[in-house]
Structure formats: C-alpha cells, structure tokens
Amino acid sequence: MFWNKYFWPSFLVMIIVVGLHWFASLNDIYDTIWWYDIPMHFLGGLWVFLFALWVTHTRYGRSLLRRTPVRDTLVFVLFVGIFWEILEIVLSFTNFSDPGYFFDTPKDLVMDTLGAVFGSLFYKK
Numbered sequence: 858m859f860w861n862k863y864f865w866p867s868f869l870v871m872i873i874v875v876g877l878h879w880f881a882s883l884n885d886i887y888d889t890i891w892w893y894d895i896p897m898h899f900l901g902g903l904w905v906f907l908f909a910l911w912v913t914h915t916r917y918g919r920s921l922l923r924r925t926p927v928r929d930t931l932v933f934v935l936f937v938g939i940f941w942e943i944l945e946i947v948l949s950f951t952n953f954s955d956p957g958y959f960f961d962t963p964k965d966l967v968m969d970t971l972g973a974v975f976g977s978l979f980y981k982k
Contacts, residue, residue, distance in 0.1 A: 861911060861914045861915060862914075863907055863910040863911035863914055864911050866907050867904065867907035867908045867910070867911045870900060870903055870904040870907055871904050871908070873900060874897065874900045874901055874904055877896075877897060877900070878897065881893055881897075894961075894965065895964070895968055896968075898938075898964075898965045898968035898969050898972065899968045899969075899971055899972040899975070900972060901938075901941075901969060901972065902934050902938065902968060902969035902970060902971065902972025902973045902975075902976075903972035903973065903975055903976045904972075905933070905934045905937045905938075905969070905972075905973065906930055906931070906934050906972065906973035906976035906977065906980075907976055909930045909933050909934070910926070910930060910976075910980065913926060913930070927977045927980060927981070930973065930977070931970065931973050931974070931977065934969055934970060934972075934973035935966065935969065935970055935973075937969070938965065938966045938969035938970070939966065941965075941969075942962050942965060942966065
C-alpha cells in the first residue's frame with residue numbers, strides 16, 4: 858500500500874523543495890533574487906503531481922481517479938496552486954498592492970502547471 862514506484866521520486870522532489878525553500882528563507886533569497894520563486898513553483902508543481910500519483914496508486918487511493926489520471930492530476934495541481942496563492946495572501950506573504958502582483962500570480966500558476974506537465978511526460982514513458 859505505502860510503497861509504490863511513485864513514492865521515492867515524490868519524496869526526493871519534496872526534500873529538494875524543502876531544502877531550497879529553507880535555504881532561501883534563511884538567506885532572504887526570495888527578496889534578493891527576483892526569479893527564485895519561478896523554479897520553486899516549477900518544482901512545487903512537479904512535487905504535487907508526483908505526490909498525487911503516489912497517493913492515487915495506493916490501494917486506498919485508486920478510487921480517487923477514474924479514467925484520466927494525468928488530466929485529473931493536472932487539475933489537482935492547478936487547484937493546489939490556487940490554494941497556495943490564496944494562502945500567500947491570507948498569511949500576508951504578498952498583497953494586492955505589491956508591484957507586479959497581477960503578473961506574479963498567473964506566472965506562479967503557469968509554473969506550477971508546467972512542473973506537473975513535466976512530470977506527466979515522464980509518467981507516460
């Protein structure tokens with residue numbers, strides 16, 4: 858149930874995301890390197906995709922997806938990305954009045970989705 862072929866890739870990408878985020882948070886990299894959140898959202902989208910594959914390929918998670926696991930998982934990644942953007946506003950990590958906010962949020966959602974699409978290319982192979 859717990860171990861399937863998607864566990865270790867998901868776990869590895871999660872460790873990379875957590876490590877990079879921890880390093881960036883300690884060193885104020887998000888504030889000094891404007892593009893740093895771009896690869897972070899890409900990796901985050903990849904991780905959510907791999908995590909969803911891992912969960913849905915367990916004995917208990919099979920009923921979560923019906924016929925189109927890749928499409929359903931990509932939609933799930935998009936919903937997680939939207940939730941993340943809302944969470945950033947609620948926790949005051951960003952604000953509507955921040956310069957570039959209305960460019961940054963769609964860019965973040967696109968990068969989340971591209972990370973998931975990248976993962977789906979390997980899933981199909």
